Amino acid sequence: MSSGYARLIALRVALAAMSLMLLASPGFAQSQGIVTVDRAVIWRTDSSVVAAVVDAGLVLELTGRSDRWYEVVIPASLGGRGERGLIAVTQIRLLDQSVEPIERQLPGNDLPNDDPLSGLPPLPPQPRGPATSFRAFVQAGLIGFAARESFTAVTGESFGPSVGGGVEARFRAGLYLQLSLERYKQTGQRVFVFGGEVFPLGVPNTVTIEPLTASVGYRPPTSLALQPYVGGGFGSYRLREVSPFDTANEEVDERHLGYHVHGGLELRTRWWVAPAVEVRYSTVPDSLGTGGAAAAFAESDLGGWQFAARLLIGR
Known part of the structure; x- marks a missing residue:
């Protein structure tokens, strides 16, 4: 995927997030009371x-x-x-x-x-209403990696698009549980780093990251159309690197434990679908840096910031 298309995705996600956050600002807030x-x-x-x-x-x-x-x-x-x-x-x-x-x-x-x-x-x-309800969701967004120099050296960009989906269980008190699977995939090339300078080797290298995460969060009960929510959790982050001429011993296929926090805004509708925007920060300690560009740049965290637009399906 070209860097221009990735930037277009980033611009659209940022505009959606700014619009919903502006609507949720105090200037747009309504008086609320509890029975x-x-x-x-x-x-x-x-x-x-x-x-x-x-x-x-x-x-x-x-x-x-x-x-x-x-x-x-x-x-x-x-x-x-x-x-x-x-x-x-x-x-x-x-x-x-x-x-x-x-x-x-x-x-x-x-x-x-x-x-x-x-x-x-x-x-x-x-x-x-039911004490517990279930929804599915799909999402697309942009992730900016903490290991900026390593990803820039290999893929040409320190960020890239991600897609995913999952399921959510909501409880009447405002708590929710989520299980999600996402995917980032970008093809760059193998590089050699010496003295901080990057030398491309011309060998294609495909990097794939697949986080499988579980989250718990809270969405305050409210009658407003815009519903804020916050949460956090942990997950298994799968990292794969594949080149056409790799032997079985040279391919990278690893799993690492990571943690994240997130927050977002959901637009409640009268239908069975609801749009939302979400910001997430993740950290996956000691998942990089044992070799290659990551070791040369002393970068060891596979996490980073993520901005996503989400569509939830269900009540």
């Missing part, structure tokens, strides 16, 4: 009709306030499509660092009272 009681009622704003019954712990986006009511966005998980509803101010607590929404005149003076369940018949328990 403090079980079986709290959200009323429709245009009539005395119950829109939803919710339990304590649900986070709602607040768009307005009066003496008696908060105006909220009815979550998509409860069948909402951007409609507004009313919930009693006594049943909401603002989240930390969240500001009060604008105070204004709201409908709802003809609603029963601040105890919205009084006079109503008992309602059946409302579904809260």
Whole structure:
């Protein structure tokens, strides 16, 4: 893959990341509150009709306030499509660092009272969704290696494209587990390094890196469209180097233990697919440097920074 195409991938991933992070900045943040009681009622704003019954712990986006009511966005998980509803101010607590929404005149003076369940018949328990859900994902991105001089000498670039995929298990409390497999493959040439100077040998050399990683992370429950998440984990990093004239003893095929941390932003949608951008830093100690260019440049870490665009499939 040419360096120009790799740079184009890097530019597109960076633009996507900047756009989502800008939308997630405080200037775009909405007021949020958490429901403090079980079986709290959200009323429709245009009539005395119950829109939803919710339990304590649900986070709602607040768009307005009066003496008696908060105006909220009815979550998509409860069948909402951007409609507004009313919930009693006594049943909401603002989240930390969240500001009060604008105070204004709201409908709802003809609603029963601040105890919205009084006079109503008992309602059946409302579904809260499964305790655990599973999703698959695919991703493409760009990885910049910590061993910059070694990769530049062999492949011509200290970075390159990577592709991969995996599965994710999500839990209601916001925790998630991930298992992923990625691949980086680039063909360069064998080199000889002497006195810090690189001498190409003209022998093709294909470098393949395949990280198989497991991660645990946390995605805070929120009603916002953009959902941040952070996590970390470990994995087995397979390194292969193959040249056409190698004997069996000359081929490199090794596995090394590595560690990583990651963070990202996911755009929640109403469909079964959701885009996300992610930044990851990995370290694979003592995986290089026993010979060749890596030894000459005293570089021993196979890890580095990675920027990826991801598409998640499932609920």
